[in-house]
Amino acid sequence: xxxxxxxxxxxxxxxxxxxxxxxxxxxxxxxxxxxxxxxxxxxxxxxxxxxxxxxxxxxxxxxxxxxxxxxxxxxxxxxxxxxxxxxxxxxxxxxxxxxxxxxxxxxxxxxxxxxxxxxxxxxxxxxxxxxxxxxxxxxxxxxxxxxxxxxxx
Numbered sequence: 129x130x131x132x133x134x135x136x137x138x139x140x141x142x143x144x145x146x147x148x149x150x151x152x153x154x155x156x157x158x159x160x161x162x163x164x165x166x167x168x169x170x171x172x173x174x175x176x177x178x179x180x181x182x183x184x185x186x187x188x189x190x191x192x193x194x195x196x197x198x199x200x201x202x203x204x205x206x207x208x209x210x211x212x213x214x215x216x217x218x219x220x221x222x223x224x225x226x227x228x229x230x231x232x233x234x235x236x237x238x239x240x241x242x243x244x245x246x247x248x249x250x251x252x253x254x255x256x257x258x259x260x261x262x263x264x265x266x267x268x269x270x271x272x273x274x275x276x277x278x279x280x281x
Contacts, residue, residue: 156202158212161231168210168253174279176209179240179247184218187263188246200268209250209275216245250278 158164168175178196180188195201205211214232217223224232239257240247248261259278264271 156206156211158210159214159228161212161235164210164212165253165255171210172253173208173210174258175249175251175253176205176211176275177235177239177249177251178211178213179236179245179249180213180215181245182215182217183222185245190265191246191248191263194265195268195271198268201272204272208279248275250275 158167164175167173178191180192182188214235215222215224216232216236223229236243239249244262246263249257250259250261251257258281261271261274261278264274266274
């Protein structure tokens with residue numbers, strides 16, 4: 129019975145982390161890099177690229193919960209950036225398909241060679257990196273102000 133309880137609790141905790149993940153391919157968050165490059169060029173907006181470990185990285189989960197998934201951030205981001213989330217899950221349950229995994233690994237080699245998680249990269253539509261941020265325990269407004277400062281340099 130104790131073994132069953134341990135398995136049940138483990139699965140329940142995993143499910144909670146999965147539900148906390150940024151929802152990819154919504155109107156705001158995308159997973160296709162070529163799509164966001166095109167959208168960035170068409171809308172003349174900078175790109176916000178988030179490297180995240182959706183099911184293992186505690187600072188990534190805090191960033192999502194405290195900043196990225198808030199209504200205030202989403203409203204701002206919809207009109208000021210084009211957003212992509214690049215997840216690197218550790219569990220098989222959250223495994224990405226082969227194409228998504230290959231794209232994310234290629235982008236990590238190009239933009240996140242040090243393997244920093246979370247890493248928020250702000251770049252222009254020509255793929256020039258303007259700056260980056262990580263998790264910071266600040267208000268949504270302060271985080272947005274930091275992004276805007278990078279964009280407006």
